[in-house]
Amino acid sequence: MKRLVALAALVAALYAVPALATPYLLHVMVLSCLYAIPAVGLNLMLGYTGLVSLGHIAFAGIGAYVAAWLMVDARLGFWSALAIAVAASGLAGALIGAICLRFRSHFFMIVTLAFGLMLYSVMNNWDDVTRGAAGFPGIPRAPGFTTLESFYRLALSGALLAFAIQWRVVRSDFGRILLALRQDERLALAKGVNAALCKTAVFALGSALAGLGGVLLVSFLRVAAPASFTLAESINAVLVVIVGGAGSLAGPALGALLFVALPEYLRVAAEWRLVAFGVLLVLIMLFAPRGLAGLIAEGWRRVARRSQ
């Protein structure tokens, strides 16, 4: 009960942020929400099911470009375009996932990477539809959410929706099956679990969430460019999930905040910042592999123990 109240207070506070924050801070918060949404999808795949996909953001790109084309070329409204785009990413996830899931561990990772690169090529090269490398400008903000403050509320709602879905899935039987698959697939199979179906389902769900993030991102930026959906961005998503804490509910939020907010505030000597970042990653893997969420949980535990 106490947890619920705290959560409600947090949500209320988040919605109230525009009243207090500077435009720049709001902008950073919007981006954090928009990066968190695909991260939630990847968390379900990687954190809970153990599927390390290195091509996740390509599905955000699918959602983004489908929505862009529908809104600008087909003159469809924002909400219809959003719905169709998310469905499209989910479907692509199901189809491509089915192929990738025929492989395991290293092979799975590289095949997802390969598909990510191939999808990027399509976004970059198919000039007639995607406008190619120079980008697809003229994408409108969602109607009624055109200002920074209002779009923040939309992005926040999208993020909360994603987290709600994550919570629901993790609590469900399906979620338990996913965990079982990560821990010991053979045992799960022996208990009659249809591993292939479940893994494909989570791949599709994860991709749909990525698509949602993609649509909101290009609506926010008002341009869709292949540069937003590169391999580097997919790797970024993996880092967000892992550093935030894979397999934890709050992980994607913590990771997204860190990865969006930190670089913004560390705009010093660019290369050294990235060198430090890389070293930090290695250190986190060596000493805090459960990420930020793990560190925080550990911190709580110590405090709790000490208070006894």
Next chain:
Amino acid sequence: MRLVILLAACIAATAAAQDKVAVGIVTSLTGPMAPPGKFQMNGFNLAAEEINGAGGITVGGRKYMVDLKVYDTRANPAEGASAMQRLATVDKVPVVLGELHSGVAGAEAPVAQDYGVPLILTVPTGPNLTEQGNRFLFRVNASNDQLNLALVDFIQKQGWAPLSFIAWNNDAGRGGVNGMKKLLGDAKTGYVGYFNVGEVDFSSHVSNIRASNARAVMLFMDEEPGSLAIKQLRDAGLKTQLIGTLAMGSDRFLKRLDADRLAGMVQYNAFPPNADTPRIRSFSERYKKKFGEEAHGFAAQSYDGLMMAAAAMQKAGTVSDGKKLRDALAGLEHDGVIGRIRFDAKGQANPPVYVTQWCANGMRRILYPESLKADCGAG
């Protein structure tokens, strides 16, 4: 007595405290586009140094020193939007210049419009950037469409067909190829060899170009891959006519290869560094003095951009009102290093596009426009 000294010190302090105007710059400082970004920054830095050296920008009877606030957008649209947001609302600059990548510019332009801060592009060539009806977007450099028009005009006069391409698979390369194909038509264009930024092996493209009996090869890329592509083409024994981008018209480029391999190659240029025009000569000399190498077209374009912004600030009489600045820019006519710059209704300037050619002795001559033709050594 002590009061007098204190008062004098205060006055001296305020006199010494220089008024500054922060000018926003967006560019790539890291990542694969960092080399062209450096040229862009050189142009801005040289302009800022000269403006400040002359005492700064005079507005309302006071002198303001230019202070560049540089943000690395790393060819990422989200970073571009963030940088623009920060410049507009945190640094509160009256104008932003630069950017390398058309996709990122596409994310920066709407933010510029949101906050009424003019954005002056100095490198991105994507034509659809100026088609969005954004009154706060200006572009000093020629768009792909303009570059291609000039080039096609020149190429058709030479009768160089069929034309093959080796191009970067990014906005600059693809934009160039698509534009050329549209203008020349399928009959006159042949093989298109795309490669990713960072790739260095052109052997497969070289073989195909040889097999296609292309009369000329157009290279849409910057100087580093350019030097490799030309080396590989010439090493393979191909003697086809080479056409390059403005990156391949500098002495620095010559040093990467040698006069033998380059002789006869033409390239379009934003400005020919050794042209006889006084403003070009003078710029080239000052650039060489500061950076120890020949000027790059991007540097010239950026230099002109910042100079124009300064001129607009003086004309509008403000260092803080973006909207007034925007109106001043819209009506300004500026004699820049790259030529006469005047923005049309869409914010696009129409600078002259030159075609220069390498002579056998390592000098350059100007071939186009006809009116500005010049001989070896004046290119």
Next chain:
Amino acid sequence: MAAALLEQVINGAMTGSVYVLVALGMVLIYGVMHVLNFAHGVLFMLGGYLCHFFLTRLTGNYALAVLLTMAALAVVGAMLERGVFRPLQGNLRNQVIASLGLILALENLAVALWGPNALQIKVPATERLVALGELRFPLQHLLIIGVTAAVVAAMFVFLKWSKFGTALRATSQDRNAARVVGIPVERMDVASFALGTALAALGGALVGPLFLVFPQMGDAPMVKGLAGILLGGMGSVPGAVVGGLIIGIAESVSTLFLPTDYRDSVAFAIMVLILLARPRGLFGVRARGEP
């Protein structure tokens, strides 16, 4: 048509030989430690930079510079194994993240130290052109192929017939059994990493004079080499060779029939198709305990 095809096959074999050189180092490390080192590409890149450094600052002799580079990076490899990859053994996901962190750190370190512009390694002796029928190739390119072939042969001999090589193979097949027999497994790990890194360094040092030395120079070869290893079979040296060559040749030949902007996709599509048909790669073997 046939001539064009043959020419592209030769081009592809040359491109592929660079991928093979990168792949060999990765396959050695993977075979013994079952660690997939994504950072291999940046080590290749550092090989190029260090070679340039040694050549211009220390010795004017190219061969000596190459050897120094290999030695220096072997030490770096040993340090990485000890410090980063040994503690993460068995945890694939964390190894991958740590590798990514290394890539970020080292690639930007190169930019911070040497700037973003490309460097040239000038070795005039290797710039001569060699004629093969109608085609002409720079000597350096043939040198790369020759060295790669020599390295493959040397590795084969080393692994098959030397005591150390046999110990390495034993460790890769069954760690515990190797331990029981008295093989110092930890030392095998360090050795394989050092050797693998030295091979990466060799690759960078060889490729430098042919192309350019720049911070991203290892990225594409690493991904292509990885694709090659996968389709060749993860722990297999012949697999790495065949895989790397297939990727290189497929890329080059594809430019004859398909739009060149999809060249990368072709290589990956071929990899996926081969893996669908043979999930462990062409020469891969089923490891004990795998379903």
